[in-house]
Amino acid sequence: MEIRMDFLNWLDHETSMKILGCLQDPPDLVRVSSVSCSWRHFVIANGLCKQLCLRMFPHFRRVYCVIEPTCGIEKALEVGHSKFVEWETLKREHKAYAFLAQGCLLFPFKECILDAISASSTDDYPVESIRNTLLQGDRSEGRPSYWSSKGQHDIAVPETLVYKLAADICVITEINIQPFQAYFQRDSPIYSAISVRFCMGHPKCPMGDPLGEPLDDTADDKFIWTYSSLEFPMAQENSLQNFKLPEPVVCIGGILQIELLGRVQRQEADGLFYICVAHVQVKGRPMSPAFGAEMLGPSGKFVLKGLSWDPTSFLPEDDDDTYHGEHVHGGVDLEQIANM
Amino acid sequence: MSSSAENPTLTTEITKPSTEIATETAQSAKKINLKTSDDQIFEVEESVAMEFATVKSFFEDAPSSTDTVPLPNVPAKPFSQVIEFCKEQIKFKANPDETEKKKSNSEFVKEKTNEDLVEMIPVANYLEIKDLLDVLNQAVADRIQNRSVEYVRSFFGIDNDFTSEEEALLREEHAWAFEDVDED
Known part of the structure; x- marks a missing residue:
């Protein structure tokens, strides 16, 4: 040749x-x-x-x-x-x-929420804490499990829920939200929002670990958002509603915010509008343990930490341990809350 | 619609077909002699030869030249295939149809051996035939995609100059990239 x-x-x-x-x-x-x-x-x-x-x-x-x-x-x-x-x-x-x-x-596709950070308002803390949204479904141990905002006269007042993700860097593809149906109220009203929008970003200052109790907070002074999605309409239905991002989004810094825009349901007892959420799931690929990120101040620049080049990072885990693990974790916390 | 926007002169060509075609035929009657590095002379229609930017600029510098144009970096075998490609391309110049053009390009590539493709690249590069280069680059990339290192070496005829220790280290460092490749 x-x-x-x-x-x-x-x-x-x-x-x-x-x-x-x-x-x-x-x-x-x-x-x-x-x-x-x-x-x-x-x-x-x-x-x-x-x-x-x-x-x-x-x-x-x-x-x-x-x-x-x-x-x-x-x-x-x-x-x-x-x-x-x-x-x-x-x-x-x-x-x-x-x-x-x-x-x-x-990398394997997983549930990406690690914990709840804050809600813009909570009507009855801790019974209606954002942490309840980590639990699947709308009840836990026989009790209703959901987060509820404070009531408003104005349907335009938005609410936000902020979560810490499972890794510094996650590739997020979709978010599932189940609005809460107050099955214990007359006519079982569903307290959904008109639409939702998702922001991703990083904390302005490094966050403490563990996170502690999720408190009511306006998140904007603590986080810098580097991605904001389009608005997705939400249905007034008691189901896990799927919001697929137009393309995978890399969240660097591990913070995700859900904006709930517009209220649809008035509570009969007080005539105020509320938004309530039973469950939130964030689906994507966490980049840990292979990669970490260290944010460099508010600029958004960060140090990419390559931690391992292990080919087994691509293998799915043997079972859904992590996934259930999150919920057990949430459950323990809920028990602690209940005992408070 | 989109193709006429890309090439505004096209509209005039289409609206006045008779005169344009007449000139085209008159032009294509003219032949140009091109001499390859292995001393073969190709008689090529002028319209085809003008696809080679290198040859075109030769005539722009010496418009009245009737000499044989030497192509010192071009061997005959890949050159004949390059001519085949350009002849096809010219048809699409008169009558642009992106889908047909793509189809024709992929058929052209499909029939070629790995060696043909690799030999044509420097020829297309020397003659500055951009369309062909794009087609060849993509075709070569497609053929080495998901292939083993050994396959890529034999594809391009490259000697492995790593020591066995170096190569073992590389494979260890990037173990994830060496799994699940297509069989050679």
């Missing part, structure tokens, strides 16, 4: 970039970078994995630098860029962005 030459040697830079730029799958780029020394150098030096990842998920343009266990932030930001440091940075980015892009596509 005729000996062919390596195209990286006889094509101009732009054409070589174009050919490799046609590869759309992160593992393809990784394998191409393992073909030979010159190919590896080409893929890494041109940051092709980073480019692909940013093309797929522009949210990661806010990455300030990439660190990993063997390279802390001091080392990553080392000044006096020598060629060696520069190359180490490129290599680290190559590895991290390839795995990140693939993780955003293929």
Whole structure:
């Protein structure tokens, strides 16, 4: 067979970039970078994995630098860029962005809510706490389980529910909300909202851990929202209503806010409008334990922490332990609340 | 609608078909001789030769030249395939139909061996045939997609110059990317 030459040697830079730029799958780029020394150098030096990842998920343009266990932030930001440091940075980015892009596509799909942070108002705390929305269905241990806003004369007054997600970085695809039907009231009214909107972002300051009791709070002074969805109409129906985002959204910083816009149901007893929610689910792919994020002040820039490159990260868990675990956790808290 | 917007001159071509076609025929009657690196001479219709930006600019620099144009970086075998592609392309210039064009392009690519594709890239690159380059780049990417490292090496005829330790380390570091590839 005729000996062919390596195209990286006889094509101009732009054409070589174009050919490799046609590869759309992160593992393809990784394998191409393992073909030979010159190919590896080409893929890494041109940051092709980073480019692909940013093309797929522009949210990661806010990455300030990439660190990993063997390279802390001091080392990553080392000044006096020598060629060696520069190359180490490129290599680290190559590895991290390839795995990140693939993780955003293929890490297992899970329930992403870790805990409730706050509601804009709660009518009767703790009986009607936002924490009840972590529990599936509209009753728990024989008692109604839901969150209720305070009552308003004006149907336009919005409410917000804020949740902490299971990982610093989550790729969120859909949100399910079940409005609460007050089956114990006459005519069983359903206290839904007219529409919902979702915001994602990060806290202005690092949050304490554990979170403590969810209190009434206007969330806007504590969080910075970097994504806001369109408004989705909500039906006045007692069912887990599905709101699918037009495309997967990368939430960096692990905070999700549900805005409940407009009230539809008046309570007979006091003539006020309320919004009540029985259950909330957030579906997506948490990037932990492979990746973490450390926010750098209010700018929205963050340090991407590559923590492990374990191929088993792609495997679904043996059972739905995490999922049920969340609910057990919620249940324990609810018991504590009940004992208060 | 969209294609006429992309190419405003097209409308005139369509509204005055008789004169345009007449000139086209007159033009295509003219032949140009192109000499490949392995000394083969190709007699190519001028309209096809003008698809090669490199040849076109040769004539722009020397409009009255009747000489054979040397193509020192172009071997005959891939060149004949490049001509085949450009002949097809010209049909779509007169009568643009994106769906048909795509179909024709993918048929062109489908019939080619891996070696054909790889050999045509530098030719298309040297002759500056942008459409063909785009088609070839995508075709090559499609063929190495989800393939093993060994397959990619043999596809391009690349020697593995990693030591076995280096390669083992690479595979370990990126173990996740080496699973589930198509069989060679």
